[in-house]
Amino acid sequence: MDLEVLRLFRAVARGATVTETAAKANMTQPALSRALNRIEREAGAELFQRVGRALRLTPVGTVFAGHVETVLEDYDRGLRAVAEMVDPEAGVVPLAFLHTLGTWLVPPLLSGFRDRFPKTRFELRQHGEEGLVRELLDGTADLVLTSGDPGCPAIRWKRLLVEPLRLAVPPRHRLAGRRRIRLAEVADETFVLLRPGYGLRDTTERLCREAGFTPTVGFEGEEVETLRGLVTAGLGVSLLPLPQTATFPSSGTEPLAPHLTVTDVQSSRDLGLAWLADRVLPPASAGFREHVLTAAGELSGDGRSPAGRAAGHRP
Structure with a gap:
């Protein structure tokens, strides 16, 4: 069976229509239908x-689609390995990362590496923590940038930075004029959180427990900037990373939600790099891993601390 026919099967299996798949493959719909019938x-x-x-x-x-995915991924990895042996500087780095890291951490890491190896290409994906672990275990990503150790024996994780979390409150909130706050002071407030399965959701619930309460969840979202917008609109409070003004400007009619320093619990999250413990990475991915481990501390800012200098954090 032709591998290209398997790629057509995979595209349709993933939800693409026959019309879309045929158009991308520059073939007629009847020809695609015949190819799918041949597979059956x-x-x-x-x-x-x-x-x-x-x-x-x-x-x-x-069941068959799962095996097709494995065959095609193994074949593509084989092509990558050969290409990188021929020209190690022209490799491909499959990288997955948290949505929030795409605004400040990922771009300089990529540009810094490509300054040295301009022929390197990156395949980028964004997920919450559960999706990032799947990317590694499924072999669709060589490296992931995430928060917190996934706690999986098959995955090795290295802390890069400690990122502070602040309590975002609505601009007209009773606490909006404060700069510092005890988390326990908002025990009766409605919280705006990410959906279950995201590390920031778990971190928020843990910190609230440490402060002596369980948060009342009013709204759930899938992106931090959505939560920030909901807080700004007055729909609740939330523990969030510091805002990036380049990606979240004030509308001019509503000021950005104030972000208060939390004093009664260690309100922060670890950011790190993960890869499969027993897998030898291709040269391009191995080189990028070393680049990230070296460069991340130099990219910290806005209160973020390099892993080795975070007061009160485990080594």
Whole structure:
């Protein structure tokens, strides 16, 4: 079976329509349908079922799709390995990272590395912590930038920075004029949090427990800047990383939510780099890992501390 036919199958299995897939492959829809039918004949089972105008995987098709993903990923990794042996400086680095790191940490790390190795390409993905762990375990990312040690024996994690978390309150909140606050003072407030599965959600709930209460959740979101906007709109309070004014300017009609220093609990989160413990990384990814471990401390700012200099943090 042609690998390109398997790529077509994977595209449709991931949710693309036959029309979209055929157009991207520069082929006709009937030709694509014949290719999918050929796969089903070779598999000896119906892999798709039609739901309206879309094709959806059958239970058998779902099992087959998992093996197709493995075959194609192994093949692509093989191509990468050969290409990097021929020209180590022209490799590809599959990197996944937290959404919040894309505004300040990731860009200078990438540009600094490409200053030295301009032919290196990056495949970038953004997730919450659970998605980042999956990227590593599935082999779709060589490295991930995340918060906190994933706690998985198969993954090695190295702390890079300690990032402070501040209590964001609405601009007209009773505490908006303060600069410092005890977290226990907002025990009765409504909190705006990320959905379960995000590390910042777990960190917030843990810090609230340390302060003696369980937060009342009024709203849940999937991005920190969305939470900041909800706080600014007066919908609750939230423990958040310091804002990046380049990505969250004031609208001119509503000032940015004040961010108060928390004094009764250690309100911060660890940021680090993770990779599979037993995997030898390709040269480009191994080089980028060393670059990150060396450069991250030099990129700290806005109260962020290099891992080795964070007062009160474990080594």
